[in-house]
Amino acid sequence: MADxxxxxxxxxxxxxxxxxxxxxxAMDEDAFRAFYDRxxxxxxxxxSRISGDRQVADDLLQEAYYRLLKCGVAFExxxxxxxxxxxxxTNLVRDSRRGARPLFDSGVEIGDVPAAAGYASPExxxxxRRALGRLKPRERALLWLAYANGSSHSEIxxxxxxxxASIKLLLFRARRKLAGLLQRQGAAS
Amino acid sequence: MNWPxxxxxxxxxxxxxxxxxxxxxxxxxxxxxxxxxPSAAIVWWRAQMxxxxxxxxxxxxxxxxxxAVSIAAGVGVMLAVLGYAIGAIKGSWDWxxxxxPSVAFANPWVALTxxxxxxxxxxxxxxxxxxxxxxx
Numbered sequence: 001m002a003d004x005x006x007x008x009x010x011x012x013x014x015x016x017x018x019x020x021x022x023x024x025x026a027m028d029e030d031a032f033r034a035f036y037d038r039x040x041x042x043x044x045x046x047x048s049r050i051s052g053d054r055q056v057a058d059d060l061l062q063e064a065y066y067r068l069l070k071c072g073v074a075f076e077x078x079x080x081x082x083x084x085x086x087x088x089x090t091n092l093v094r095d096s097r098r099g100a101r102p103l104f105d106s107g108v109e110i111g112d113v114p115a116a117a118g119y120a121s122p123e124x125x126x127x128x129r130r131a132l133g134r135l136k137p138r139e140r141a142l143l144w145l146a147y148a149n150g151s152s153h154s155e156i157x158x159x160x161x162x163x164x165a166s167i168k169l170l171l172f173r174a175r176r177k178l179a180g181l182l183q184r185q186g187a188a189s
Numbered sequence: 190m191n192w193p194x195x196x197x198x199x200x201x202x203x204x205x206x207x208x209x210x211x212x213x214x215x216x217x218x219x220x221x222x223x224x225x226x227p228s229a230a231i232v233w234w235r236a237q238m239x240x241x242x243x244x245x246x247x248x249x250x251x252x253x254x255x256x257a258v259s260i261a262a263g264v265g266v267m268l269a270v271l272g273y274a275i276g277a278i279k280g281s282w283d284w285x286x287x288x289x290p291s292v293a294f295a296n297p298w299v300a301l302t303x304x305x306x307x308x309x310x311x312x313x314x315x316x317x318x319x320x321x322x323x324x325x
Contacts, residue, residue: 023240033229040229045220054223061226066236125219128212147213148220179205182212 025069036065039082042149043089049148050141051093052133060096064089079155086159090141131181139174146171 027035040061047064048057067088068081075081132140138160145151145159156171157164200208226232 023237023244025236025240029233032233036229036232040226040232041221041224044224044226045217048223049216049220058226062232062235065232066239069236070240125215128216131212132216143209143213144217147210148217175205175209178212179200179208182208183200 026071026073026075027069032065032069035078035081039085040065043085045148046086046141046144047089047093049132049144050090050137051096056093056096060089060092063092067092083155083158086145087161090159090161093137093141127182127185131178131185134181135174135177138170139177142167142171142174143178 025032043064044057044061047060048054051057051060064085068085071084071088073084075084132143135143141160142156145156151159153167153171154164156167162170
């Protein structure tokens with residue numbers, strides 16, 4: 001009879017348990033795929049613009065969906081699930097203490113991406129990106145959620161973890177700051 | 190699309206709204222074009238793999254705890270036996286110290302036999318201990 005140590009037994013037990021565990025996720029695969037296809041593009045945009053780094057956005061996207069799958073929350077609706085996902089993503093960006101924000105560096109990559117039809121010139125887009133880089137992450141998140149995602153004040157409050165009543169003022173300040181930055185950059189150029 | 194940027198005056202709320210809305214629309218359009226998230230299948234597969242790894246680590250934890258407890262218990266038993274053995278050896282030593290000189294000095298052969306036996310005993314015990322603890 002082969003000798004089996006306690007450690008071997010532990011390893012075998014662990015492997016068996018892992019193989020048996022058809023992991024208990026909060027969604028089945030089909031539901032996840034449908035939800036992911038609807039939300040991953042906008043979420044990637046949010047993550048890249050809040051973190052200022054596409055690589056970080058790639059990493060955090062995977063992490064955000066993993067945490068969504070592993071959470072034990074019973075979602076009332078698709079909107080509830082999406083808001084939860086954005087909240088997780090916001091917290092992940094806050095916790096990722098990376099200093100570099102290459103997306104907002106001056107003169108980067110604007111020319112790499114062709115402008116969408118009917119949108120601003122490359123210079124104006126570069127101005128916008130530089131101006132966004134000078135906002136605080138929370139200000140970028142506020143503006144992104146409000147304007148790019150079209151989220152309501154209560155949804156923004158839920159995602160950012162602040163009171164709904166504060167959103168109007170916070171949004172006004174962020175808006176004024178961005179407009180001021182764009183105004184100065186426009187005047188300078 | 191151009192956003193209105195008044196260069197001298199403080200923009201009104203409506204102007205700020207228009208500036209920011211246009212800017213965010215442009216940036217949002219850029220983000221949509223840049224976005225290339227991995228496919229749902231890949232994200233799902235990675236999540237499955239990671240969850241399984243975490244489950245395996247979690248399953249190994251109790252075994253590791255049992256292992257640590259058994260080592261601690263073994264050490265405790267060994268120390269207890271050692272304490273008892275030291276007491277017994279000390280008692281024997283006292284007895285030997287009291288009785289041996291009279292016997293050993295009376296007969297040199299007895300002294301030689303005792304010395305040889307002691308060395309043999311220590312040697313055998315050392316070898317036995319080595320074999321017992323080094324073998325798998």
